[in-house]
Amino acid sequence: MSDTPLLTVRRLRKSFRGLLAVDAVTFDVAAGSITAMIGPNGAGKTTTFNLIAGVMAPDDGEILLDGQRLNGLRPDQICHAGIGRTFQIVRPFPKLSVLDNVLVGALRDGSSVRQARRAALDVLDLLGLAGEAGKPAASLTLPERKRLEVARALATGPRLLLLDEVMAGLRPSETDRLVETFRDLNRQTGVTILLIEHVMRAVMALSDVVHVINTGRLIAAGPPDAVVSDPAVLECYLGEDTEI
Amino acid sequence: MSGRVLSAGEGSSTRARIALALFFAALAIAPFLVGDFLLSVLVIILYFAFVGQAWNLMMGYAGQLSLGHALYVGIGAYASAALFVHFGIPPLIGALPAMALAALVGASIGLLAFRFRIGGVYFALLTIAFAEFTRILVSHIGWLGATEGFFLPIENRTDIDLVALRGPPHMFYYIFLVLTGAALLAIRRIMDSRLGYYWLAIREDETAAEAAGINIFRYKMIAVMISAGMTALAGIVTAFYYNNLFPTDVFGIHRSIEIILAPIVGGLGTLFGPIVGAFVLGILGEGLTIVLDQAGIATAGVKHLVYAVFLFLIVRFLPGGLWPWLAARLGLDRDWRA
Numbered sequence: 278m279s280d281t282p283l284l285t286v287r288r289l290r291k292s293f294r295g296l297l298a299v300d301a302v303t304f305d306v307a308a309g310s311i312t313a314m315i316g317p318n319g320a321g322k323t324t325t326f327n328l329i330a331g332v333m334a335p336d337d338g339e340i341l342l343d344g345q346r347l348n349g350l351r352p353d354q355i356c357h358a359g360i361g362r363t364f365q366i367v368r369p370f371p372k373l374s375v376l377d378n379v380l381v382g383a384l385r386d387g388s389s390v391r392q393a394r395r396a397a398l399d400v401l402d403l404l405g406l407a408g409e410a411g412k413p414a415a416s417l418t419l420p421e422r423k424r425l426e427v428a429r430a431l432a433t434g435p436r437l438l439l440l441d442e443v444m445a446g447l448r449p450s451e452t453d454r455l456v457e458t459f460r461d462l463n464r465q466t467g468v469t470i471l472l473i474e475h476v477m478r479a480v481m482a483l484s485d486v487v488h489v490i491n492t493g494r495l496i497a498a499g500p501p502d503a504v505v506s507d508p509a510v511l512e513c514y515l516g517e518d519t520e521i
Numbered sequence: 522m523s524g525r526v527l528s529a530g531e532g533s534s535t536r537a538r539i540a541l542a543l544f545f546a547a548l549a550i551a552p553f554l555v556g557d558f559l560l561s562v563l564v565i566i567l568y569f570a571f572v573g574q575a576w577n578l579m580m581g582y583a584g585q586l587s588l589g590h591a592l593y594v595g596i597g598a599y600a601s602a603a604l605f606v607h608f609g610i611p612p613l614i615g616a617l618p619a620m621a622l623a624a625l626v627g628a629s630i631g632l633l634a635f636r637f638r639i640g641g642v643y644f645a646l647l648t649i650a651f652a653e654f655t656r657i658l659v660s661h662i663g664w665l666g667a668t669e670g671f672f673l674p675i676e677n678r679t680d681i682d683l684v685a686l687r688g689p690p691h692m693f694y695y696i697f698l699v700l701t702g703a704a705l706l707a708i709r710r711i712m713d714s715r716l717g718y719y720w721l722a723i724r725e726d727e728t729a730a731e732a733a734g735i736n737i738f739r740y741k742m743i744a745v746m747i748s749a750g751m752t753a754l755a756g757i758v759t760a761f762y763y764n765n766l767f768p769t770d771v772f773g774i775h776r777s778i779e780i781i782l783a784p785i786v787g788g789l790g791t792l793f794g795p796i797v798g799a800f801v802l803g804i805l806g807e808g809l810t811i812v813l814d815q816a817g818i819a820t821a822g823v824k825h826l827v828y829a830v831f832l833f834l835i836v837r838f839l840p841g842g843l844w845p846w847l848a849a850r851l852g853l854d855r856d857w858r859a
Binding site (some may be wrong): 352361370 | 713714715718719721722725728729730731732734735736737
């Protein structure tokens with residue numbers, strides 16, 4: 278992890294018919310880091326993600342990946358620029374096999390299907406899904422689908438991985454397993470991770486830096502221990518009696 | 522629609538290859554064994570197999586529902602016929618601009634729909650609208666015969682002229698047989714390529730496909746244009762087979778519906794579905810006519826009623842289509858079912 282930002286978000290703003298969902302949010306994600314974004318429901322976390330991923334365009338502000346401006350690019354262009362994302366509600370290609378799901382992510386200009394298949398198998402291995410490669414994605418359990426979601430995003434070869442609540446709905450043991458997986462991924466491949474997460478167990482175990490968003494504004498940022506004892510954070514999100 | 526569970530290319534069994542070779546060998550010698558009537562039935566069956574393949578490419582693989590494919594048949598037919606009658610351009614050469622025009626019209630529909638993210642039934646309505654609009658337009662163009670019809674000079678030739686598409690019925694039969702076989706090979710190849718995987722991803726989930734780096738607009742446009750061009754090719758051949766074109770008969774919605782039946786009955790998104798569906802429906806349709814005639818039940822509508830019941834049964838009990846079910850019964854591996 279270094280101090281050079283891989284992702285830079287400046288004064289990002291987005292409103293929906295007068296509702297200011299994201300209000301001048303500014304933050305950096307350091308290259309090689311695991312950064313978490315937390316905050317109550319409706320705080321603007323997923324909107325921020327969608328702005329970064331190109332699902333919608335910001336009203337104002339700037340998004341830079343390693344100096345390259347991403348504003349106005351389509352989701353597929355942002356993927357090519359080096360950002361892979363997962364969806365809060367998983368979106369596998371249900372009738373395709375697990376392998377083909379990931380293969381689609383691994384295909385890009387100049388690569389053959391054969392090369393993509395090999396790359397996809399490697400990613401499946403990394404996420405512990407190699408045994409399910411031939412099954413249709415629709416037959417997977419929820420924890421497996423979450424892994425598949427990560428595998429497909431990872432197969433696109435991102436420099437930055439956006440994880441939108443991948444721990445939600447998992448049992449604590451499954452959460453711990455996935456936390457381990459992300460730690461290994463980050464260590465082995467150097468991929469930078471930005472995650473939205475409600476499961477504090479995962480946030481505390483994983484992140485180098487935590488950003489707290491409330492009502493569209495960034496209200497705190499820093500190392501996890503410092504952030505969870507911040508009175509403003511306790512008041513709006515974690516609750517004053519929270520024990521981590 | 523059945524997806525592919527095994528990655529394509531794995532374990533294509535020799536058994537399936539032999540079955541396929543025998544099937545096409547039987548079709549190759551069929552004209553020597555059957556009479557004029559059966560041959561004309563086979564021409565229609567192969568026509569539906571081929572346009573069914575073209576439609577299936579767009580709907581079964583890329584997931585874009587067109588209910589106006591008669592538009593492309595008509596464009597191919599009218600364009601090549603007009604080029605021949607008015608300018609003396611033989612259909613072998615006229616096929617190129619005719620197919621290009623159909624692909625261009627397909628692209629315009631795609632541009633309108635996909636740019637503004639119109640999908641599903643709304644896209645389907647747009648395709649119907651274009652087909653209907655063209656039917657009305659052609660009905661008012663005297664240069665294309667308007668409602669009185671456009672006629673090609675009829676020549677009862679026994680020699681084969683592929684450049685002018687003039688010859689006996691079995692020439693048209695072999696043209697459609699070659700087109701169907703070539704489409705089968707080409708589509709199988711496409712579905713093993715990046716393009717094929719991208720189409721499947723778009724069919725399954727456009728948003729996820731886009732997030733995985735796929736330019737969904739571009740790949741949907743490619744699907745529409747290939748499908749339109751292929752369909753136009755079938756229109757060109759039928760124009761020179763029947764020698765007459767009437768707007769309502771060519772562009773009518775019933776024509777578009779006919780095109781989609783074979784792939785649905787045979788199996789959407791499967792390689793052999795459209796072919797299997799075309800044969801089953803063709804044999805059923807003509808068989809019914811013969812049986813009902815013999816039984817003396819010549820009441821109009823009885824045939825359609827039985828046909829409708831059959832379609833209902835297929836959709837109700839084999840929603841994936843006949844082919845995946847049949848392939849499983851024949852012990853073919855999954856790769857061949859898809």
